Amino acid sequence: MAMLEIEHLNTYYGHIHALRDVSITVEKGEIVTMIGANGAGKSTMLKTTSGLLRPRTGTIQLEGEELTRLAPHTIVTKGVVQVPEGRRIFGQLTVMENLDMGAFTCRDGGRIQKNLDRVFDLFPRLKERSKQVAGTLSGGEQQMLAMGRALMAEPRLLLLDEPSMGLAPVLVDSIFDTISRLNNAGTTILLVEQNARMALQVASRGYVLQTGQIVLSDSAENLASNEMVRRAYLGE
Protein backbone atom coordinates (compact mmCIF):
# COMPACT_ATOMS: atom_id res chain seq x y z
CA MET A 1 0.00 0.00 0.00
CA ALA A 2 1.32 3.41 -0.93
CA MET A 3 2.45 5.79 1.78
CA LEU A 4 0.50 8.61 0.15
CA GLU A 5 -2.19 8.12 -2.46
CA ILE A 6 -3.87 11.22 -3.85
CA GLU A 7 -6.62 10.76 -6.39
CA HIS A 8 -8.46 13.25 -8.60
CA LEU A 9 -7.88 16.20 -6.32
CA ASN A 10 -9.58 19.49 -7.17
CA THR A 11 -8.94 22.54 -5.02
CA TYR A 12 -10.38 26.01 -5.54
CA TYR A 13 -9.71 29.50 -4.22
CA GLY A 14 -13.18 30.93 -4.71
CA HIS A 15 -13.59 30.70 -8.47
CA ILE A 16 -9.92 30.00 -9.16
CA HIS A 17 -9.48 26.33 -10.00
CA ALA A 18 -5.98 25.86 -8.53
CA LEU A 19 -5.62 22.07 -8.63
CA ARG A 20 -7.14 20.22 -11.59
CA ASP A 21 -7.69 16.52 -11.12
CA VAL A 22 -4.30 15.90 -9.53
CA SER A 23 -3.40 12.29 -8.76
CA ILE A 24 -0.03 11.31 -7.29
CA THR A 25 1.44 8.39 -5.39
CA VAL A 26 4.36 8.35 -2.96
CA GLU A 27 5.66 4.92 -1.98
CA LYS A 28 7.14 4.21 1.41
CA GLY A 29 10.84 5.13 1.61
CA GLU A 30 10.83 7.27 -1.55
CA ILE A 31 11.75 10.86 -2.24
CA VAL A 32 9.22 12.12 -4.75
CA THR A 33 9.51 15.61 -6.13
CA MET A 34 6.94 17.87 -7.67
CA ILE A 35 8.44 20.59 -9.84
CA GLY A 36 6.69 23.50 -11.43
CA ALA A 37 6.95 27.21 -12.04
CA ASN A 38 5.86 29.88 -9.63
CA GLY A 39 2.07 29.79 -9.35
CA ALA A 40 1.71 26.27 -10.73
CA GLY A 41 -0.11 25.10 -7.62
CA LYS A 42 2.66 23.30 -5.71
CA SER A 43 1.96 24.97 -2.37
CA THR A 44 -1.77 24.52 -2.90
CA MET A 45 -1.12 20.81 -3.34
CA LEU A 46 0.81 20.53 -0.04
CA LYS A 47 -1.68 22.72 1.83
CA THR A 48 -4.52 20.51 0.66
CA THR A 49 -2.62 17.42 1.79
CA SER A 50 -2.00 18.98 5.21
CA GLY A 51 -5.64 19.95 5.59
CA LEU A 52 -5.10 23.72 5.45
CA LEU A 53 -7.26 23.80 2.32
CA ARG A 54 -10.34 21.69 1.65
CA PRO A 55 -10.44 19.99 -1.73
CA ARG A 56 -13.76 20.23 -3.54
CA THR A 57 -13.42 16.66 -4.78
CA GLY A 58 -10.84 13.90 -4.58
CA THR A 59 -9.29 11.73 -1.89
CA ILE A 60 -6.07 11.70 0.10
CA GLN A 61 -5.01 8.47 1.79
CA LEU A 62 -2.06 7.68 4.03
CA GLU A 63 -1.31 3.96 3.97
CA GLY A 64 -4.97 3.37 3.18
CA GLU A 65 -6.25 5.68 5.92
CA GLU A 66 -8.50 8.50 4.78
CA LEU A 67 -7.02 11.98 5.47
CA THR A 68 -9.38 14.01 3.29
CA ARG A 69 -11.17 16.70 5.30
CA LEU A 70 -9.41 15.98 8.58
CA ALA A 71 -8.29 19.06 10.52
CA PRO A 72 -4.64 20.05 10.00
CA HIS A 73 -3.67 19.30 13.60
CA THR A 74 -5.19 15.83 13.33
CA ILE A 75 -3.31 15.11 10.11
CA VAL A 76 -0.06 15.86 11.96
CA THR A 77 -0.86 13.17 14.51
CA LYS A 78 -1.21 10.69 11.62
CA GLY A 79 2.43 11.32 10.72
CA VAL A 80 2.14 13.81 7.85
CA VAL A 81 4.24 16.86 8.71
CA GLN A 82 4.87 19.86 6.50
CA VAL A 83 7.72 22.36 6.40
CA PRO A 84 5.85 25.27 4.82
CA GLU A 85 7.12 27.64 2.18
CA GLY A 86 9.07 30.54 3.66
CA ARG A 87 9.92 28.47 6.79
CA ARG A 88 7.29 30.13 9.01
CA ILE A 89 9.26 29.62 12.21
CA PHE A 90 7.94 31.34 15.34
CA GLY A 91 10.22 34.37 15.33
CA GLN A 92 9.45 35.54 18.85
CA LEU A 93 9.93 32.14 20.43
CA THR A 94 13.37 30.76 21.21
CA VAL A 95 14.91 28.03 19.08
CA MET A 96 14.19 25.54 21.85
CA GLU A 97 10.57 26.68 22.15
CA ASN A 98 10.15 26.27 18.39
CA LEU A 99 11.37 22.69 18.71
CA ASP A 100 9.00 22.19 21.66
CA MET A 101 6.15 23.23 19.36
CA GLY A 102 7.26 20.61 16.85
CA ALA A 103 6.91 18.07 19.65
CA PHE A 104 3.49 19.40 20.62
CA THR A 105 1.64 16.21 19.74
CA CYS A 106 4.10 14.00 21.62
CA ARG A 107 3.55 13.64 25.38
CA ASP A 108 6.34 11.13 26.03
CA GLY A 109 9.33 12.97 27.54
CA GLY A 110 11.78 10.19 26.68
CA ARG A 111 10.80 10.21 23.02
CA ILE A 112 10.93 14.00 22.86
CA GLN A 113 14.49 13.89 24.23
CA LYS A 114 15.46 11.23 21.70
CA ASN A 115 14.05 13.29 18.83
CA LEU A 116 15.78 16.38 20.16
CA ASP A 117 19.13 14.59 20.27
CA ARG A 118 18.57 13.51 16.67
CA VAL A 119 17.73 17.06 15.55
CA PHE A 120 20.76 18.51 17.35
CA ASP A 121 22.87 15.77 15.79
CA LEU A 122 21.63 16.73 12.35
CA PHE A 123 21.87 20.50 12.98
CA PRO A 124 24.51 21.17 15.66
CA ARG A 125 24.03 24.86 14.97
CA LEU A 126 20.57 24.73 16.53
CA LYS A 127 22.00 23.36 19.76
CA GLU A 128 24.42 26.28 20.02
CA ARG A 129 21.56 28.71 19.48
CA SER A 130 18.88 26.90 21.44
CA LYS A 131 18.24 29.81 23.82
CA GLN A 132 18.30 32.45 21.10
CA VAL A 133 15.11 34.09 19.83
CA ALA A 134 14.42 32.41 16.49
CA GLY A 135 13.75 35.66 14.64
CA THR A 136 17.42 36.55 14.99
CA LEU A 137 18.65 33.45 13.14
CA SER A 138 20.09 33.68 9.62
CA GLY A 139 18.06 32.38 6.68
CA GLY A 140 19.95 29.08 6.57
CA GLU A 141 19.59 28.56 10.29
CA GLN A 142 15.89 29.30 10.05
CA GLN A 143 15.51 26.62 7.40
CA MET A 144 17.34 24.19 9.69
CA LEU A 145 15.01 25.15 12.51
CA ALA A 146 11.94 24.71 10.31
CA MET A 147 13.11 21.22 9.37
CA GLY A 148 14.20 20.38 12.91
CA ARG A 149 10.84 21.51 14.23
CA ALA A 150 9.06 19.24 11.75
CA LEU A 151 11.28 16.29 12.68
CA MET A 152 10.27 16.71 16.34
CA ALA A 153 6.79 15.62 15.23
CA GLU A 154 8.17 12.23 14.07
CA PRO A 155 6.97 12.42 10.46
CA ARG A 156 6.30 9.25 8.52
CA LEU A 157 5.78 11.46 5.51
CA LEU A 158 7.61 14.78 5.36
CA LEU A 159 6.24 17.46 3.03
CA LEU A 160 8.84 20.06 2.06
CA ASP A 161 7.73 23.25 0.31
CA GLU A 162 10.68 24.85 -1.49
CA PRO A 163 13.27 24.29 1.24
CA SER A 164 16.02 25.86 -0.88
CA MET A 165 14.16 29.10 -1.54
CA GLY A 166 16.24 32.20 -0.83
CA LEU A 167 19.33 30.32 0.35
CA ALA A 168 22.93 30.82 -0.76
CA PRO A 169 24.23 28.03 -3.05
CA VAL A 170 26.40 26.44 -0.33
CA LEU A 171 23.38 26.20 1.96
CA VAL A 172 21.25 24.80 -0.85
CA ASP A 173 23.72 21.92 -1.20
CA SER A 174 23.67 21.25 2.50
CA ILE A 175 19.86 21.31 2.70
CA PHE A 176 19.57 18.77 -0.13
CA ASP A 177 22.26 16.71 1.56
CA THR A 178 20.17 16.72 4.73
CA ILE A 179 17.10 15.67 2.76
CA SER A 180 18.97 12.64 1.43
CA ARG A 181 20.19 11.75 4.89
CA LEU A 182 16.71 11.95 6.36
CA ASN A 183 15.43 9.71 3.60
CA ASN A 184 18.23 7.20 4.17
CA ALA A 185 17.22 7.14 7.83
CA GLY A 186 13.74 6.04 6.77
CA THR A 187 11.59 9.14 6.27
CA THR A 188 9.43 9.24 3.16
CA ILE A 189 9.59 12.68 1.52
CA LEU A 190 7.44 14.65 -0.88
CA LEU A 191 9.58 17.55 -2.06
CA VAL A 192 8.13 20.54 -3.86
CA GLU A 193 10.72 22.68 -5.64
CA GLN A 194 11.37 25.32 -8.24
CA ASN A 195 15.01 24.29 -8.14
CA ALA A 196 14.35 21.35 -10.46
CA ARG A 197 18.00 20.51 -10.99
CA MET A 198 18.70 19.76 -7.33
CA ALA A 199 15.30 18.20 -6.71
CA LEU A 200 15.73 15.70 -9.55
CA GLN A 201 19.15 14.75 -8.18
CA VAL A 202 17.86 13.63 -4.79
CA ALA A 203 14.44 12.28 -5.83
CA SER A 204 13.71 8.88 -7.33
CA ARG A 205 10.56 9.99 -9.14
CA GLY A 206 8.97 13.25 -10.05
CA TYR A 207 5.84 14.99 -11.25
CA VAL A 208 5.67 18.16 -13.29
CA LEU A 209 2.85 20.51 -12.37
CA GLN A 210 1.64 23.18 -14.79
CA THR A 211 -1.23 25.54 -13.99
CA GLY A 212 -2.72 23.09 -11.54
CA GLN A 213 -2.37 19.99 -13.70
CA ILE A 214 0.11 17.11 -13.71
CA VAL A 215 1.60 17.18 -17.20
CA LEU A 216 4.45 14.68 -16.73
CA SER A 217 5.26 11.86 -14.37
CA ASP A 218 8.39 9.75 -14.62
CA SER A 219 11.57 8.62 -12.90
CA ALA A 220 13.91 11.44 -11.89
CA GLU A 221 16.52 10.45 -14.51
CA ASN A 222 14.00 10.40 -17.33
CA LEU A 223 12.61 13.75 -16.28
CA ALA A 224 16.10 15.25 -16.10
CA SER A 225 16.73 14.21 -19.70
CA ASN A 226 13.25 15.09 -20.96
CA GLU A 227 13.38 17.76 -23.63
CA MET A 228 10.46 19.81 -22.25
CA VAL A 229 11.75 19.67 -18.68
CA ARG A 230 15.24 20.68 -19.78
CA ARG A 231 13.94 23.69 -21.62
CA ALA A 232 11.30 24.84 -19.14
CA TYR A 233 12.80 23.96 -15.76
CA LEU A 234 16.52 23.33 -16.18
CA GLY A 235 17.13 26.39 -18.31
CA GLU A 236 18.93 24.51 -21.09
Next chain:
Amino acid sequence: MFQRWKESITPTDVVMWMIGGSLMLMVIWGSVATLAAGKYTGRHWIDFLIFGLAQGSIYALIATGYTMVYGVLKMINFAHGEVFMSGPFTAYFVADAMYRTDFLDTHPFIALAVVFIVAMAVSTMIAYFLEKIAYRPLRGAPRLIPLITAIGASFFLQYMFRGLYGSNFQAYPVFKIFEGSWMIFGIRILKFQVVVIVAAIVLMVALYSFIMLTRVGKAIRAVSEDKEASSLMGINVDAMVSTTFVIGGMAAGAAGVLYALMFKQVHFFMGFIPGIKAFTAAVLGGIGNIPGAMLGGIFLGLIESVGPSLFLDGLGIVAPYQLKDAIAFTMLVLVLIFRPTGIMGERLAVKKA
Protein backbone atom coordinates in the same frame (compact mmCIF):
# COMPACT_ATOMS: atom_id res chain seq x y z
CA MET B 1 19.05 62.90 6.82
CA PHE B 2 17.80 66.06 8.50
CA GLN B 3 16.32 67.14 5.18
CA ARG B 4 14.31 63.92 4.88
CA TRP B 5 13.13 64.32 8.43
CA LYS B 6 11.99 67.84 7.74
CA GLU B 7 10.04 66.80 4.69
CA SER B 8 8.20 64.08 6.56
CA ILE B 9 6.70 66.53 9.04
CA THR B 10 3.12 67.47 8.22
CA PRO B 11 1.12 70.38 9.67
CA THR B 12 -0.92 67.81 11.65
CA ASP B 13 2.28 66.63 13.31
CA VAL B 14 3.08 70.19 14.34
CA VAL B 15 -0.37 70.71 15.87
CA MET B 16 -0.16 67.37 17.64
CA TRP B 17 3.23 68.12 19.08
CA MET B 18 1.99 71.52 20.21
CA ILE B 19 -0.93 69.93 22.02
CA GLY B 20 1.38 67.33 23.54
CA GLY B 21 3.86 69.98 24.53
CA SER B 22 1.29 72.22 26.18
CA LEU B 23 -0.17 69.28 28.11
CA MET B 24 3.32 68.41 29.27
CA LEU B 25 3.83 72.01 30.34
CA MET B 26 0.53 71.98 32.22
CA VAL B 27 1.51 68.80 34.05
CA ILE B 28 4.88 70.23 35.07
CA TRP B 29 3.41 73.61 36.01
CA GLY B 30 0.65 71.95 38.03
CA SER B 31 3.03 69.61 39.81
CA VAL B 32 5.41 72.37 40.76
CA ALA B 33 2.56 74.56 42.00
CA THR B 34 1.05 71.71 44.02
CA LEU B 35 4.32 70.79 45.65
CA ALA B 36 5.15 74.43 46.36
CA ALA B 37 1.77 74.92 48.04
CA GLY B 38 2.58 72.02 50.35
CA LYS B 39 -1.09 71.18 50.83
CA TYR B 40 -0.42 67.45 50.80
CA THR B 41 1.97 65.77 53.21
CA GLY B 42 4.17 62.72 52.56
CA ARG B 43 1.49 60.69 54.29
CA HIS B 44 -1.04 61.74 51.64
CA TRP B 45 1.25 60.87 48.78
CA ILE B 46 1.89 57.42 50.25
CA ASP B 47 -1.85 56.85 50.53
CA PHE B 48 -2.31 57.91 46.91
CA LEU B 49 0.48 55.59 45.80
CA ILE B 50 -0.85 52.56 47.63
CA PHE B 51 -4.40 53.15 46.47
CA GLY B 52 -3.06 53.58 42.93
CA LEU B 53 -1.09 50.38 43.19
CA ALA B 54 -4.16 48.44 44.33
CA GLN B 55 -6.39 49.97 41.66
CA GLY B 56 -3.64 49.51 39.09
CA SER B 57 -3.13 45.85 39.84
CA ILE B 58 -6.83 45.29 39.19
CA TYR B 59 -6.50 47.08 35.85
CA ALA B 60 -3.43 44.99 35.17
CA LEU B 61 -5.29 41.71 35.67
CA ILE B 62 -8.10 42.80 33.37
CA ALA B 63 -5.63 44.15 30.82
CA THR B 64 -3.93 40.75 30.43
CA GLY B 65 -7.23 39.47 29.00
CA TYR B 66 -7.39 42.22 26.37
CA THR B 67 -3.80 41.75 25.39
CA MET B 68 -3.86 37.94 25.17
CA VAL B 69 -7.03 37.93 23.10
CA TYR B 70 -5.49 40.56 20.85
CA GLY B 71 -2.47 38.27 20.56
CA VAL B 72 -4.37 35.26 19.26
CA LEU B 73 -7.21 36.91 17.34
CA LYS B 74 -5.92 40.43 16.59
CA MET B 75 -9.20 41.83 17.87
CA ILE B 76 -10.16 43.97 20.84
CA ASN B 77 -12.67 42.08 22.95
CA PHE B 78 -14.75 45.05 24.04
CA ALA B 79 -17.02 42.71 26.00
CA HIS B 80 -14.16 41.90 28.37
CA GLY B 81 -15.43 44.46 30.89
CA GLU B 82 -18.65 42.43 31.07
CA VAL B 83 -16.66 39.24 31.57
CA PHE B 84 -15.12 41.08 34.54
CA MET B 85 -18.56 42.14 35.83
CA SER B 86 -20.31 38.78 35.45
CA GLY B 87 -18.20 36.89 38.01
CA PRO B 88 -18.29 39.13 41.08
CA PHE B 89 -21.90 40.12 40.35
CA THR B 90 -22.95 36.45 40.46
CA ALA B 91 -20.69 35.71 43.42
CA TYR B 92 -22.37 38.56 45.27
CA PHE B 93 -25.43 36.40 45.87
CA VAL B 94 -23.28 33.61 47.27
CA ALA B 95 -21.34 36.05 49.44
CA ASP B 96 -24.53 37.63 50.67
CA ALA B 97 -26.00 34.22 51.58
CA MET B 98 -22.83 33.38 53.49
CA TYR B 99 -22.99 36.73 55.22
CA ARG B 100 -26.59 36.21 56.32
CA THR B 101 -25.79 32.80 57.80
CA ASP B 102 -22.74 34.23 59.59
CA PHE B 103 -20.50 31.83 57.66
CA LEU B 104 -18.61 34.78 56.20
CA ASP B 105 -17.55 35.96 59.66
CA THR B 106 -16.90 32.57 61.19
CA HIS B 107 -14.96 31.14 58.23
CA PRO B 108 -13.73 34.18 56.30
CA PHE B 109 -11.00 32.42 54.36
CA ILE B 110 -13.23 29.61 53.16
CA ALA B 111 -15.88 32.18 52.30
CA LEU B 112 -13.36 34.26 50.34
CA ALA B 113 -12.18 31.15 48.50
CA VAL B 114 -15.79 30.34 47.60
CA VAL B 115 -16.37 33.86 46.32
CA PHE B 116 -13.22 33.66 44.20
CA ILE B 117 -14.15 30.25 42.81
CA VAL B 118 -17.70 31.24 41.92
CA ALA B 119 -16.63 34.55 40.36
CA MET B 120 -13.78 33.05 38.38
CA ALA B 121 -15.95 30.15 37.20
CA VAL B 122 -18.72 32.46 35.96
CA SER B 123 -16.36 34.92 34.25
CA THR B 124 -14.51 32.02 32.65
CA MET B 125 -17.71 30.51 31.33
CA ILE B 126 -18.91 33.81 29.95
CA ALA B 127 -15.56 34.38 28.23
CA TYR B 128 -15.53 30.86 26.84
CA PHE B 129 -19.04 31.01 25.38
CA LEU B 130 -18.56 34.58 24.19
CA GLU B 131 -15.72 33.40 21.97
CA LYS B 132 -17.46 30.23 20.89
CA ILE B 133 -20.81 31.80 20.05
CA ALA B 134 -20.05 35.39 19.06
CA TYR B 135 -16.49 35.45 17.72
CA ARG B 136 -15.66 32.04 16.30
CA PRO B 137 -18.16 32.19 13.43
CA LEU B 138 -16.55 35.49 12.39
CA ARG B 139 -12.99 34.19 12.26
CA GLY B 140 -11.54 35.39 8.98
CA ALA B 141 -14.13 38.14 8.53
CA PRO B 142 -12.81 41.70 7.99
CA ARG B 143 -11.47 43.10 11.26
CA LEU B 144 -14.21 45.67 11.76
CA ILE B 145 -16.90 42.98 11.99
CA PRO B 146 -15.74 41.16 15.14
CA LEU B 147 -15.11 44.58 16.68
CA ILE B 148 -18.72 45.64 16.15
CA THR B 149 -19.86 42.23 17.38
CA ALA B 150 -17.80 42.72 20.53
CA ILE B 151 -19.53 46.01 21.25
CA GLY B 152 -22.88 44.31 20.66
CA ALA B 153 -21.90 41.42 22.93
CA SER B 154 -20.91 43.94 25.59
CA PHE B 155 -24.40 45.48 25.59
CA PHE B 156 -26.01 42.06 25.41
CA LEU B 157 -24.15 40.87 28.50
CA GLN B 158 -24.81 44.08 30.43
CA TYR B 159 -28.53 43.86 29.87
CA MET B 160 -28.61 40.12 30.34
CA PHE B 161 -27.15 40.55 33.83
CA ARG B 162 -29.39 43.49 34.48
CA GLY B 163 -32.32 41.27 33.57
CA LEU B 164 -31.01 38.46 35.76
CA TYR B 165 -29.93 40.38 38.83
CA GLY B 166 -31.67 43.74 38.58
CA SER B 167 -30.35 47.23 38.06
CA ASN B 168 -29.57 48.10 41.69
CA PHE B 169 -26.17 48.63 43.17
CA GLN B 170 -25.61 45.69 45.52
CA ALA B 171 -23.47 46.28 48.59
CA TYR B 172 -20.86 43.54 48.85
CA PRO B 173 -20.65 42.01 52.31
CA VAL B 174 -17.56 43.22 54.15
CA PHE B 175 -14.89 40.77 55.24
CA LYS B 176 -14.23 41.97 58.78
CA ILE B 177 -10.75 40.47 58.87
CA PHE B 178 -9.71 42.75 56.02
CA GLU B 179 -10.94 45.91 57.71
CA GLY B 180 -8.56 48.17 59.56
CA SER B 181 -4.91 48.55 58.77
CA TRP B 182 -1.49 47.04 59.22
CA MET B 183 1.79 48.79 59.92
CA ILE B 184 4.23 47.73 57.22
CA PHE B 185 7.73 49.29 57.30
CA GLY B 186 6.34 51.99 59.53
CA ILE B 187 3.61 52.82 57.01
CA ARG B 188 -0.03 52.34 57.88
CA ILE B 189 -1.73 50.47 55.05
CA LEU B 190 -5.37 49.45 54.79
CA LYS B 191 -5.62 45.67 55.01
CA PHE B 192 -7.86 45.18 52.00
CA GLN B 193 -5.44 47.12 49.85
CA VAL B 194 -2.65 44.78 50.88
CA VAL B 195 -4.88 41.80 50.05
CA VAL B 196 -5.70 43.25 46.63
CA ILE B 197 -2.09 44.00 45.76
CA VAL B 198 -0.71 40.68 46.98
CA ALA B 199 -3.45 38.61 45.35
CA ALA B 200 -3.06 40.45 42.06
CA ILE B 201 0.70 39.96 42.06
CA VAL B 202 0.38 36.25 42.83
CA LEU B 203 -2.15 35.84 40.00
CA MET B 204 -0.03 37.77 37.53
CA VAL B 205 3.07 35.74 38.32
CA ALA B 206 1.05 32.54 37.92
CA LEU B 207 -0.42 33.70 34.62
CA TYR B 208 2.90 34.84 33.22
CA SER B 209 4.63 31.61 34.25
CA PHE B 210 1.87 29.63 32.60
CA ILE B 211 2.28 31.52 29.33
CA MET B 212 6.07 31.41 29.35
CA LEU B 213 6.81 27.96 30.73
CA THR B 214 4.07 25.47 29.98
CA ARG B 215 3.46 23.52 26.80
CA VAL B 216 0.04 25.10 26.32
CA GLY B 217 1.38 28.57 27.15
CA LYS B 218 4.03 28.25 24.46
CA ALA B 219 1.41 27.00 22.02
CA ILE B 220 -0.71 30.09 22.74
CA ARG B 221 2.31 32.25 21.91
CA ALA B 222 2.90 30.23 18.75
CA VAL B 223 -0.74 30.69 17.70
CA SER B 224 -0.39 34.44 18.37
CA GLU B 225 2.41 34.53 15.83
CA ASP B 226 1.21 32.21 13.09
CA LYS B 227 -2.00 30.18 13.19
CA GLU B 228 -1.34 28.21 10.04
CA ALA B 229 2.19 27.20 11.04
CA SER B 230 0.87 26.30 14.50
CA SER B 231 -1.72 23.96 13.07
CA LEU B 232 1.03 22.35 10.97
CA MET B 233 2.75 21.55 14.29
CA GLY B 234 -0.33 19.66 15.46
CA ILE B 235 -1.61 22.50 17.62
CA ASN B 236 -5.39 22.75 17.73
CA VAL B 237 -5.73 26.47 17.08
CA ASP B 238 -9.38 26.67 18.15
CA ALA B 239 -8.56 24.99 21.45
CA MET B 240 -5.76 27.48 22.07
CA VAL B 241 -8.04 30.42 21.31
CA SER B 242 -10.58 29.00 23.76
CA THR B 243 -7.85 28.51 26.35
CA THR B 244 -6.81 32.12 25.91
CA PHE B 245 -10.36 33.31 26.62
CA VAL B 246 -10.53 30.96 29.61
CA ILE B 247 -7.32 32.37 31.10
CA GLY B 248 -8.44 35.93 30.41
CA GLY B 249 -11.81 35.13 31.97
CA MET B 250 -10.22 33.68 35.09
CA ALA B 251 -8.02 36.73 35.51
CA ALA B 252 -10.99 39.06 34.96
CA GLY B 253 -13.16 37.16 37.45
CA ALA B 254 -10.45 37.33 40.09
CA ALA B 255 -9.94 41.02 39.33
CA GLY B 256 -13.68 41.48 39.82
CA VAL B 257 -13.56 40.01 43.31
CA LEU B 258 -10.63 42.27 44.20
CA TYR B 259 -12.61 45.20 42.84
CA ALA B 260 -15.56 44.21 45.03
CA LEU B 261 -13.25 43.95 48.05
CA MET B 262 -11.99 47.43 47.35
CA PHE B 263 -15.14 49.30 46.37
CA LYS B 264 -17.64 47.05 48.17
CA GLN B 265 -20.39 47.21 45.59
CA VAL B 266 -21.41 45.58 42.33
CA HIS B 267 -23.70 46.63 39.52
CA PHE B 268 -24.46 45.47 35.98
CA PHE B 269 -22.62 48.46 34.55
CA MET B 270 -19.54 48.09 36.77
CA GLY B 271 -17.45 46.55 33.98
CA PHE B 272 -17.66 49.47 31.61
CA ILE B 273 -15.18 51.97 33.08
CA PRO B 274 -12.65 49.43 34.42
CA GLY B 275 -12.92 47.69 31.04
CA ILE B 276 -11.98 50.81 29.12
CA LYS B 277 -9.27 51.61 31.66
CA ALA B 278 -7.79 48.15 31.29
CA PHE B 279 -7.95 48.51 27.52
CA THR B 280 -6.05 51.78 27.94
CA ALA B 281 -3.51 49.94 30.10
CA ALA B 282 -3.09 47.25 27.43
CA VAL B 283 -2.51 49.91 24.77
CA LEU B 284 -0.08 51.73 27.06
CA GLY B 285 1.92 48.53 27.47
CA GLY B 286 1.81 47.73 23.77
CA ILE B 287 -1.20 45.63 22.82
CA GLY B 288 -0.30 41.93 22.58
CA ASN B 289 2.47 42.27 25.14
CA ILE B 290 1.59 40.59 28.45
CA PRO B 291 4.15 42.14 30.82
CA GLY B 292 3.40 45.41 29.04
CA ALA B 293 -0.29 45.13 29.94
CA MET B 294 0.57 44.41 33.57
CA LEU B 295 2.93 47.36 33.84
CA GLY B 296 0.51 49.53 31.88
CA GLY B 297 -2.26 48.71 34.36
CA ILE B 298 -0.17 49.52 37.39
CA PHE B 299 1.14 52.69 35.77
CA LEU B 300 -2.38 53.83 34.90
CA GLY B 301 -3.62 53.10 38.42
CA LEU B 302 -0.78 55.15 39.89
CA ILE B 303 -1.21 58.08 37.50
CA GLU B 304 -4.95 58.14 38.11
CA SER B 305 -4.48 58.14 41.84
CA VAL B 306 -1.56 60.55 42.16
CA GLY B 307 -2.26 62.60 39.04
CA PRO B 308 -5.33 64.62 40.01
CA SER B 309 -3.75 65.97 43.18
CA LEU B 310 -0.30 66.35 41.69
CA PHE B 311 -1.06 67.82 38.26
CA LEU B 312 -4.43 69.48 38.71
CA ASP B 313 -4.60 70.74 42.26
CA GLY B 314 -1.79 73.20 41.67
CA LEU B 315 -3.65 74.61 38.69
CA GLY B 316 -6.43 75.69 41.02
CA ILE B 317 -8.92 73.08 39.85
CA VAL B 318 -11.49 72.31 42.53
CA ALA B 319 -12.14 68.66 43.45
CA PRO B 320 -9.53 67.42 41.00
CA TYR B 321 -10.15 63.83 41.96
CA GLN B 322 -13.30 63.81 39.85
CA LEU B 323 -11.08 64.30 36.83
CA LYS B 324 -9.19 61.04 37.23
CA ASP B 325 -11.04 59.44 34.32
CA ALA B 326 -10.15 62.42 32.16
CA ILE B 327 -6.49 61.83 32.99
CA ALA B 328 -6.74 58.16 32.03
CA PHE B 329 -8.43 58.85 28.72
CA THR B 330 -6.16 61.76 27.89
CA MET B 331 -3.31 59.30 28.30
CA LEU B 332 -5.03 56.83 25.97
CA VAL B 333 -5.41 59.48 23.30
CA LEU B 334 -1.84 60.71 23.76
CA VAL B 335 -0.42 57.20 23.50
CA LEU B 336 -2.48 56.45 20.42
CA ILE B 337 -1.21 59.65 18.80
CA PHE B 338 2.42 59.67 19.82
CA ARG B 339 3.29 56.05 20.49
CA PRO B 340 0.70 53.69 19.01
CA THR B 341 3.00 50.76 19.73
CA GLY B 342 2.74 51.50 23.47
CA ILE B 343 5.44 52.17 26.01
CA MET B 344 6.90 48.68 25.67
CA GLY B 345 6.06 48.43 22.00
CA GLU B 346 9.54 49.16 20.75
CA ARG B 347 10.95 45.92 22.04
CA LEU B 348 8.12 44.04 20.41
CA ALA B 349 8.77 45.70 17.07
CA VAL B 350 12.47 44.93 17.29
CA LYS B 351 11.75 41.32 18.12
CA LYS B 352 9.48 41.00 15.12
CA ALA B 353 12.06 42.37 12.71
